[in-house]
Amino acid sequence: MAAGSRPAVTPLLKDELDIVIPTIRNLDFLEMWRPFFQPYHLIIVQDGDPSKTIKVPEGFDYELYNRNDINRILGPKASCISFKDSACRCFGYMVSKKKYVYTIDDDCFVAKDPSGKDINALEQHIKNLLSPSTPFFFNTLYDPYRDGADFVRGYPFSLRDGVPTAVSHGLWLNIPDYDAPTQLVKPLERNTRYVDAVMTIPKGTLFPMCGMNLAFDREMIGPAMYFGLMGDGQPIGRYDDMWAGWCTKVICDHLGLGIKTGLPYIWHSKASNPFVNLKKEYKGIFWQEELIPFFQQVALTKDCTTVQKCYLELSRQVKEKLGKVDDYFNKLADAMVTWIQAWDELNPAKADAAAAALANGASK
Numbered sequence: 001m002a003a004g005s006r007p008a009v010t011p012l013l014k015d016e017l018d019i020v021i022p023t024i025r026n027l028d029f030l031e032m033w034r035p036f037f038q039p040y041h042l043i044i045v046q047d048g049d050p051s052k053t054i055k056v057p058e059g060f061d062y063e064l065y066n067r068n069d070i071n072r073i074l075g076p077k078a079s080c081i082s083f084k085d086s087a088c089r090c091f092g093y094m095v096s097k098k099k100y101v102y103t104i105d106d107d108c109f110v111a112k113d114p115s116g117k118d119i120n121a122l123e124q125h126i127k128n129l130l131s132p133s134t135p136f137f138f139n140t141l142y143d144p145y146r147d148g149a150d151f152v153r154g155y156p157f158s159l160r161d162g163v164p165t166a167v168s169h170g171l172w173l174n175i176p177d178y179d180a181p182t183q184l185v186k187p188l189e190r191n192t193r194y195v196d197a198v199m200t201i202p203k204g205t206l207f208p209m210c211g212m213n214l215a216f217d218r219e220m221i222g223p224a225m226y227f228g229l230m231g232d233g234q235p236i237g238r239y240d241d242m243w244a245g246w247c248t249k250v251i252c253d254h255l256g257l258g259i260k261t262g263l264p265y266i267w268h269s270k271a272s273n274p275f276v277n278l279k280k281e282y283k284g285i286f287w288q289e290e291l292i293p294f295f296q297q298v299a300l301t302k303d304c305t306t307v308q309k310c311y312l313e314l315s316r317q318v319k320e321k322l323g324k325v326d327d328y329f330n331k332l333a334d335a336m337v338t339w340i341q342a343w344d345e346l347n348p349a350k351a352d353a354a355a356a357a358l359a360n361g362a363s364k
Helices: 030-037 067-080 086-095 121-130 180-185 218-224 240-255 274-297 307-322 328-346 348-363
Strands: 017-023 041-046 061-065 100-104 165-174 198-200 213-217 258-268
Touching (some): 017 086, 030 121, 061 067, 067 086, 086 100, 100 218, 121 165, 121 258, 213 218, 218 307, 218 328, 240 258, 240 274, 274 307, 307 328, 328 348
Parallel strands (some): 017 041, 017 100, 165 258
Antiparallel strands (some): 100 213, 165 213, 198 258
């Protein structure tokens, strides 16, 4: 090897991870991400007018699906995929053939850490997913598996192996992920606080999951990552990732899986219109006061041993308990069932493998 030269570094999980991007516009933002994303396969889910051509910078390996493709692939079951809403991204989760998925919005740019270095968000997500979570006992030094940290005194040794990590939830600098009322009263607020921490969300604790900088183990939790019925023809929007997060957290708690939040950060470049957001969120702001207690109290039975079984049981309870709140939740419960049916049709082997993996993990 020549003096000073370095061996080529193979990107982490290069052949095991898909990047899913929902969009209505040309993907010029990928140029900034090229050093980090180019080795990976992209799944682009085009929302809106399917006749519009979306331009992707040269050199990226990608497949692109528009609404016509979704209808062709899923047939009548395409009704479970939202239209004119970024919730359509979950179609990309369904058609992926990889073990891991990273999803990012097209207004999210590369952030810099406090030293001024570009943050490789994908690399940090992979580190989060490949190390265990600690949902049963909080570690006051946060993630004990990170370099320079460990379990603190008093942490039970019986829990130090942790549990598999299903989800890595990243954060954002610049434009915070606020709801419309908060946007309206704090129009100039920007998030400049970089907190160098990753932590496991404790068992029994819900959280607001943001889908703009999110990674997950698709084989472990993928069928729960349904972003609901939002957008065109629906009475609600901007609760797609919230819904997926609440469902996913309840199922992870039941199956003994972990969810991490914190690093990595991305730079959220653009604030959406708070008045438009208020129209989308209006019903959700009221409904969530009943949705949160529902998810806090929901119980899954012992025979819910796979993500699919958990999700179907959850859909039954959504119809039974939330159908009284609004008829929308009856439609959503039906769509949850359709989603699982479509997932299993496109991923028959994966459904069997996930069941076996979970059974094997429970027996250890």
